[in-house]
Amino acid sequence: MRIGFLLNGERVEADAPPTRTLLDWLREERGLTGTKEGCNEGDCGACTVLVTDERGARALNACILFLPQLRGKAVRTVEGIAGPEGALHPVQRAMVDHHGSQCGFCTPGFVVAMAAAHLNGDCDHDAALAGNLCRCTGYAPILRAAEAAAAEPVPDWMRDRPNPDDAPPAGSGGAFLPRSADELAAWYADHPDATLIAGATDVGLWVTKGLRDLPEVAFLSGARDLARIEERDGRLWFGAGATMTEVLEAVRDRFPSWAALIGRYGSAQVRNAATIGGNVANGSPIGDNPPVLLALGARLHLRRGEERRVLPVEDFFLDYGRQDRRPGEFLEGIDVPLSAPGLRVWKVSKRWDQDISAVCGAFDIRVEDGRVVRVRTGFGGMAATPRRARALEAALEGRPWDEATVEAAVPALAEDFRPIDDMRASAAYRLEVAGNLLRRYLHESRGAAVSVRAVRP
Amino acid sequence: MSVHEPAPHDSALLHVTGAARYTDDIPAPAGCLHLAFGLSPVARGRLAALDLGPVRAAPGVVAALAHGDLRRPADVAPVAHDEPLLCDGAIHYLGQPLFVVAATSHRAARRAARLARVEAEEEAPVLTIDDALAAGWRFEEGPRIWQKGDPDAALATAPRRVRGRLEIGGQEHFYLEGQAALAIPGDDGMEVHCSTQHPSEIQHKVADALGLPSAAVRVVVRRMGGGFGGKESQGNHLAVACAVMAEATGRPCRMRYDRDDDMTITGKRHDFRIDYDAGFDAEGRLLAMEVVQYARCGWSQDLSLAVCDRAMLHADNAYLVPHARIVSHRLRTNTQSATAFRGFGGPQGMLGTERLIQHAAHALGLDPGAVRRLNFYPPATGGERSGPGTGTRLRAVHSPALDRSTPYGMEVEDFILHEMTDALLASSDFADRQRAVREWNSGNPVLKRGLAWSPVKFGISFTLSHLNQAGALVHVYRDGSVLLNHGGTEMGQGLHRKVSQVAAARLGIPLDRVRIAATDTARVPNTSATAASSGADLNGMAVQAAADAIRERMARHLAALHQARAEEVVFADGTVRVGADAMSWEEAVDACYLGRVSLSATGFYATPGLEWDRVRGRGRPFFYFAYGCAATEVVLDTLTGESRILRADILHDCGASLNPALDIGQIEGGYVQGAGWLTTEELVWDAKGRLRTHAPATYKIPAFSDRPAIFNVRLWDAANRAETVYRSKAVGEPPLMLGISAFLALSEACAACGPHWPDLQAPATPEAILRAVARARGA
């Protein structure tokens, strides 16, 4: 199929199958080999590119980005970060001056990720660069470079102005690019075997690692009404197509604990692509949003054609790899209460940033007059699906909020869960830590320091 | 002068603009095929049947070869000739290449490689150290044993004994650029581009596989996207496969491993088990030790013997051991063949002993730092005084009778850690912080801090003495530009920059007059791997010799023209002065050209004074030692085992640094890599021998925010006592072992949770830490 977009300021048209990745196309068709392949699964950032559309500019991993996702947008690769006459971008200059490259293989990805943050005035370098691995430098000189470049003005050439209406229409060829949820609904009801692709942070790997062919696909990112986040009927509504970056912004003040969790979800590049709908729809037992949604009592809004239904989130996850979703039905949105002051969620993984949870535990505990009056939980990594710990909840509900209650309740987790051993953690560790997260809740509510990341050196 | 200057990496501008080309960035020659291996699905057994029909029928496939289809048997082992390119019937590990397929695209080749019908007669695999010991699977006839004094007697009479065991996980290199090669058949033989630290070995392996003389194979490498030892021998597979397939099809062939394949196929750092038994007096003086090292070497020998030797060679680290026995078991298992990794066994050997000291301090109720210092080797004697501005040497007790010998009989003559440790402890405010940590811990029920420092003494030289040689070829062109060739390869360490600084300094010209050429076996032959931290030491000296030869010829000629003596000709700042006359470097070059002076020279260097008997474990394997020390502070969470490095202070010895910016880069990077090895980086194999952590999704190297929040790195910056290039010291490997201080600090934090010995095992993942916390509490 043919897809038009701006590449380093120039209009281009790519003619390729719908599941061709931007990375392969850049390297193999365009000879733009500055963008590197370090992992081909979104985990190293060596392939980072800058993508601008009407929602702004952001860093994305080109290795799991399909060409149709770029229709009508602007792409800048490392080759387009320096100015037209070869003038270095401030982050490039700083990377040279501060010895930020050694082998240089991670460098193009860093340069683009740094330029993206610089363009958006984002000085939280730890957040912006968590998705870029470097094996040589130990990151210290890269941080120095990022700090040095921060004060420099953004060069003009960085401000791409793509015109979505400009884009040549996407040709067919096995892919449908709906412009609205209605278009998607109508088409998907007729093509129930098609694969829906939202951010492609899962589906991308089916292609790059599973080497799968996807004969019929629909790309959801053009349906902007599917990405709304707003208050609806006294609840907070997330369109299924909202990216994790957008969700993070929306929950920052309302649900700070959830926001902190999302801050560790993948990396900036992954959050800029991944959608909350995809994170729920894939049914993964280790997705990070489902535990929160379980604890919050979220509702899923499913749609097939014009037919809609609402489902409590816990009823959606049937078994490993099986969800309550019918052929031709898709997730339109998710809603949660407007606030939950008692919500705490923690993810435990080997590495702080960009890792998958060994255990993720969410608790919404409401304490009145020293008693637990309401409690809902959600756990990931503990069972074949994300699940509430109902025995634990029962052991807490109505009891005084104190150590004795917590100690008495923790063993109930063994009734709720029989976790597994795998490369992330042993079953015993998972069970112990799940209980310890409840203890952490108690400690924190009493003012103890509980986060190694909050400790000042 | 260009040496000792913090000049940027030679390719820095190319790196930041994306213009630096790596092997897979070389534009594909016309008709180029892409290769992929089909891998064994089982860890051990016989390959009963292999049907490549479906592979050959897959779209885009041009050829597929199994062992029996090869014209000559092809081997890819670096030393022992025990690694057939493709499975010859015996399956040795899960992930072993069974066949190779060539297709019109990388993706087509990868897809086709999954289509073979493989029938394997599976046998129970030998996977762990215990499996291998039970099966008696080992390399060499039995354990290597080196001894100093009478450890049995000394242990028996020691007032205090400390015994323990440390399991040390391996480490995946995770070079950001995966393995890659490209072979182009031509009139004169085979040209190979490869991401390798060892072009000469690739040349020999390709020549051997094709039945060609070495002279008919040319191997070129401009740069690697990281190596860390992982490209010392592990690139052989790809280069030989490409060459063999190029010969079979007559077309250029290229191959790159997908990351999962890379991690599944290639070797990693050896995991070790170390059993220790040591005797101390009540003050913490080490009287004797027995250290038994068990190394899991994987299925083939690769470089394991030398790696295990180096682990033994570093079992003393910085400590004088009056009576020692070091035992090393090199065990064979049905796993990837463990290989070189920065430090080359040294880190494991050193960690075992650092752990022993820490354990002893805990058992004796002493400060671990005090026990370390008490057992340091005696300070350096004679020679140049060490340490900038120190003026006096501390504890200047040097009676000739003082024992300063390592367990392998080499005298430690250049020991500077007393002074360095003083400086580090002062600059890091160690004692005050130690008190502050204790206080903080008493007020925090959930989180605990830990603080520890540790020293590094690392021996520099290849322990296979003949490898300590290097060659260079320097051309001066008529316009005054200089082209530099040497046998070392560039993997990010800045070797080309350092060597070009040497050339510019010798010729007295600005750095930008010196161009760096790709490493090329057609220009400099018979090179050693760029390894053992020796790149700048060896190649710098070879380049120095070549540049000096040209300079001397020029000086003779110019002196003759000006009726002066050659010694009066001075090359500096781009100007050549002969007595009162001065001319630009370019004019001087042109004059020499017109005078028919050869402006091209080779240079050669061999490290002097080495003699080493690896079987007996006696001699002088090292030219000198490089030193360093680091203090690390961590915090951990007793509920989850999560941890974080809060601060690291490092003082490291690079001699008189050739390039302080590059050296600091090696130290920062080495520290973080070493800390990663001992914390988040965990390799997990399942019961079938499948590596479950075969991608960055599951194998976690340190990420951006894992660097120490405060990170102070300083160079000791005192001239090397040994006659090295501009008195610098090697820096590639030693700083990795500074990361050991992070592990020790975590262990201290665990120990702060209770009265018992926490017995923290490596890597200190959250799970390992939680277990250690429980042990400390006596649970």
Ligand SMILES: Cc1cc2nc3c(=O)[nH]c(=O)nc-3n(C[C@H](O)[C@H](O)[C@H](O)COP(=O)(O)OP(=O)(O)OC[C@H]3O[C@@H](n4cnc5c(N)ncnc54)[C@H](O)[C@@H]3O)c2cc1C
């Ligand atoms: C490097 C990396 C890091 C990651 N880190 C994390 C992490 O920290 N935490 C975490 O939870 N996950 C993580 N993930 C997993 C991944 O990001 C999520 O599962 C993601 O939310 C999927 O969303 P997506 O939009 O990319 O989905 P896609 O890949 O586009 O789709 C995923 C699945 O959902 C289906 N789908 C998508 N949208 C809809 C819809 N509206 N209706 C019905 N079906 C739909 C698709 O058909 C597909 O089956 C990571 C992934 C990568 C590559």
Ligand code: FES
């Ligand atoms: S190649 Fe690693 S994130 Fe894309």
Ligand code: FES
């Ligand atoms: S410079 Fe080598 S990976 Fe970053």
